[in-house]
Amino acid sequence: MSQVLSNFVRALRAQDVRVSISESVDAGRVAELVGFEDRQVLKDALSQVLAKTDDEKFAFNECFDQFFAFDQFKPPKPASNENEAASEQSQEDEGQAGEEGEEQDGEGGESEGSGQPSDSGSAPGSGGSGSDDREGAAEGGEASPDRDLTALLESGDDVELQAQLAAAGREVGADRIRLFTQRGLFTRRIMEAMGLEGLNETISQEQRSGTSAGEARADNLRELREAFRLEVRDYVERQLELYTANAGRQLREEVLSKINISNVDRRDFKLMQALVRKMAKRLLALNSRRKKRSRRGQLDVRRTIRQNIEYDGLMFDIAWKQTKVDRPKVVAICDVSGSVAQYATFLLMFLYSLTEVLPKVRAFAFSNQLGEVTDLFADKKIEEAIAEALSVHGGGSTDYGRAFEDFEAIALDDIDHRTTVLVLGDARSNFGDPRADILDKIHDRARRVLWLNPEGKTLWNTGDSEMKRLSPHCDRAVVCSSLNDLERIVSDILRTAV
Amino acid sequence: MTAPRVEISDIQDGFAKEGYICNAHIATAIFLARNLEKPILVEGPPGVGKTELAKATSEFLNLELIRLQCYEGLDEAKALYEWKYGKQLLYTQVLKEKLGDLMEGAQGLAASMDRLHEFDDTFFSEEFLEPRALLKSLWSEKGSVLLIDEIDKSDDEFEAFLLELLSEYQITVPELGTIKAKSSPIVFLTSNNTREIGDALKRRCIHLYIPFPDADLETRIITARVPEVEEGLRKQLVSFVQNLRELELKKVPAVSETIDWARTLVLLHAKELDSDMVRNTLNVLLKFQDDIDNIDSDINALTTKARAAAE
Numbered sequence: 001m002s003q004v005l006s007n008f009v010r011a012l013r014a015q016d017v018r019v020s021i022s023e024s025v026d027a028g029r030v031a032e033l034v035g036f037e038d039r040q041v042l043k044d045a046l047s048q049v050l051a052k053t054d055d056e057k058f059a060f061n062e063c064f065d066q067f068f069a070f071d072q073f074k075p076p077k078p079a080s081n082e083n084e085a086a087s088e089q090s091q092e093d094e095g096q097a098g099e100e101g102e103e104q105d106g107e108g109g110e111s112e113g114s115g116q117p118s119d120s121g122s123a124p125g126s127g128g129s130g131s132d133d134r135e136g137a138a139e140g141g142e143a144s145p146d147r148d149l150t151a152l153l154e155s156g157d158d159v160e161l162q163a164q165l166a167a168a169g170r171e172v173g174a175d176r177i178r179l180f181t182q183r184g185l186f187t188r189r190i191m192e193a194m195g196l197e198g199l200n201e202t203i204s205q206e207q208r209s210g211t212s213a214g215e216a217r218a219d220n221l222r223e224l225r226e227a228f229r230l231e232v233r234d235y236v237e238r239q240l241e242l243y244t245a246n247a248g249r250q251l252r253e254e255v256l257s258k259i260n261i262s263n264v265d266r267r268d269f270k271l272m273q274a275l276v277r278k279m280a281k282r283l284l285a286l287n288s289r290r291k292k293r294s295r296r297g298q299l300d301v302r303r304t305i306r307q308n309i310e311y312d313g314l315m316f317d318i319a320w321k322q323t324k325v326d327r328p329k330v331v332a333i334c335d336v337s338g339s340v341a342q343y344a345t346f347l348l349m350f351l352y353s354l355t356e357v358l359p360k361v362r363a364f365a366f367s368n369q370l371g372e373v374t375d376l377f378a379d380k381k382i383e384e385a386i387a388e389a390l391s392v393h394g395g396g397s398t399d400y401g402r403a404f405e406d407f408e409a410i411a412l413d414d415i416d417h418r419t420t421v422l423v424l425g426d427a428r429s430n431f432g433d434p435r436a437d438i439l440d441k442i443h444d445r446a447r448r449v450l451w452l453n454p455e456g457k458t459l460w461n462t463g464d465s466e467m468k469r470l471s472p473h474c475d476r477a478v479v480c481s482s483l484n485d486l487e488r489i490v491s492d493i494l495r496t497a498v
Numbered sequence: 499m500t501a502p503r504v505e506i507s508d509i510q511d512g513f514a515k516e517g518y519i520c521n522a523h524i525a526t527a528i529f530l531a532r533n534l535e536k537p538i539l540v541e542g543p544p545g546v547g548k549t550e551l552a553k554a555t556s557e558f559l560n561l562e563l564i565r566l567q568c569y570e571g572l573d574e575a576k577a578l579y580e581w582k583y584g585k586q587l588l589y590t591q592v593l594k595e596k597l598g599d600l601m602e603g604a605q606g607l608a609a610s611m612d613r614l615h616e617f618d619d620t621f622f623s624e625e626f627l628e629p630r631a632l633l634k635s636l637w638s639e640k641g642s643v644l645l646i647d648e649i650d651k652s653d654d655e656f657e658a659f660l661l662e663l664l665s666e667y668q669i670t671v672p673e674l675g676t677i678k679a680k681s682s683p684i685v686f687l688t689s690n691n692t693r694e695i696g697d698a699l700k701r702r703c704i705h706l707y708i709p710f711p712d713a714d715l716e717t718r719i720i721t722a723r724v725p726e727v728e729e730g731l732r733k734q735l736v737s738f739v740q741n742l743r744e745l746e747l748k749k750v751p752a753v754s755e756t757i758d759w760a761r762t763l764v765l766l767h768a769k770e771l772d773s774d775m776v777r778n779t780l781n782v783l784l785k786f787q788d789d790i791d792n793i794d795s796d797i798n799a800l801t802t803k804a805r806a807a808a809e
Contacts, residue, residue, distance in 0.1 A: 044526040052705040
């Protein structure tokens, strides 16, 4: 597989597209088959073998446009078709046009797809004119490696320039760029690899020659060099964007999923929400299949008879009884008083992002009084619903005893052997009776009771924390302070559901 | 080798002749599938013509279409092959009477067993094999188009079972050994995304996502499918449906429903849309009473908008 393609695959992976080895081999075969001449065909074809979900297709489109943002895919500019006698003005225009075009690539994306097959035909033509120029410049008698860049710039042959730029980029390893601050370094390196030294020398030679023609040429070259430098920097920035754009975000997400939720900054909430959604999606994918569990040893007589009619009634294909694994019913009781509200927000967000596998979630919120908030979530968007739940039920001083009494009155009857009860709270009841006896009643009826405590274990039972009285009535009491903890708990609920 | 673009537009034209209008993206997938010999996994909302694509391909390439509809509980006996048990039993009955003749002259148990062994091989030969969809397509002499419809409805065991077929175009039958395809079929798998398809399967396929068509493409589809509709009405109804898809609906109307609606309107001799007509025929487009009730108040606005857009 060509270097270009493997770089492209690497760029895709940086954008969260999962590409397996076999898929990148496929990409190689596709590229061989359709060639690089036709941008749209190549894009369609590669997207079909590399990106295999909606999100990936979207990322693919962006990445493709950015990665293959070369000028040769654009309609030829009039300037490049003019002969070498073209005035300085037109060449300068061209340089600028190139710059502008480049910038559009970075932002625009799709618009480029329109530049279609016609331009591939024009590429060889302009390439030809470029080689003519080189001969002309050779008469000037410069050393061979330097002559290229000077001639190339003067010829205004953008196709060749881009090609050489890409080659030089590969040579100095521009795809290894990691940090924003490395831009200058890599720009310099690429320019040097393309023969900057020779260009500079030519400029100073012409300047020293004293003739007006020489000075004009030096001025012109200086301008071209400046335009070219911008172009190279653009190229380097694009590489940076391609290979590392997501690295920062990925790092951030990793950190956010580990740190204590109460320490998360308000401004990171958007990211946190996206993260919860992503985690929920992963859990969904894992659990979306309905599991069946066959109960070996119990013959399913009816199915066996039906299944064996075709064998003349001989019972040799035996069917066993199966039970479908039930989706768990979840009841979440959340403390939404000041200290714990954040955690409740994210727990609820998790549970309600999983409606496909957790169709029966009931949520109760309390600080001193308890109320059901399930309907809020049914009618509104998650964020709004959470905000409203917090404003209605949050705020007061926590009273676990009162909250459990309310819960007993509202919902205890609905708890059965399939229900998983989650209690989220720090168990700080302001020295009131936490009514552990009600929790015990809940425990008797429910399949299991999990207590999620955002405080670290060392803080349990200190001050007004009532964990020692409450935790005996739970199947498990766990610390739950970060998104990772939350994900683990929710996935545990899903997995062990029967 | 002709340029890929030419070949792709050939495919597009060929499909158009069969009445299947598609964009270059879809044609590219067919092109790749033929050249790389890989199956295509087609995803997209229901009713955008995923199944039609397979049908059109079979007509375009003049190959037999073999269809396998997936459902929960589909197993290899129904998808791949089955022994003709009835026939086997019948033959055993017949043999029973002839058993004496067969055993004549056999000396001792070992010799009799040897003779019997000759028969059990014949019992498990291709004579007694009932080929189902997958095996049929492997056996097909000049290749075939194999459509595995709604793969997401099958169990994951079946999905795993398909892997061998999809990557090697061969299948292993315990009694017969490995059966290779006589010529590689073109395989389409369709999915409505009711569940996530496994990574292993996705990796082996070309992935094609067909979204709802844009107004232009949809107009062309209607032209091809319901040529009786007059141009004015055609534009109006397409624009109506396109606007409808923007609304919050339980189930947005698909292309197949637009076609049905166009046919309905032709049947009613409609010349152009008016709100009464729309109201009376809306049940062709929308399949939930809730949806119909919800947009009832918008019908006038939508109709005017559609008429304006068509001019």
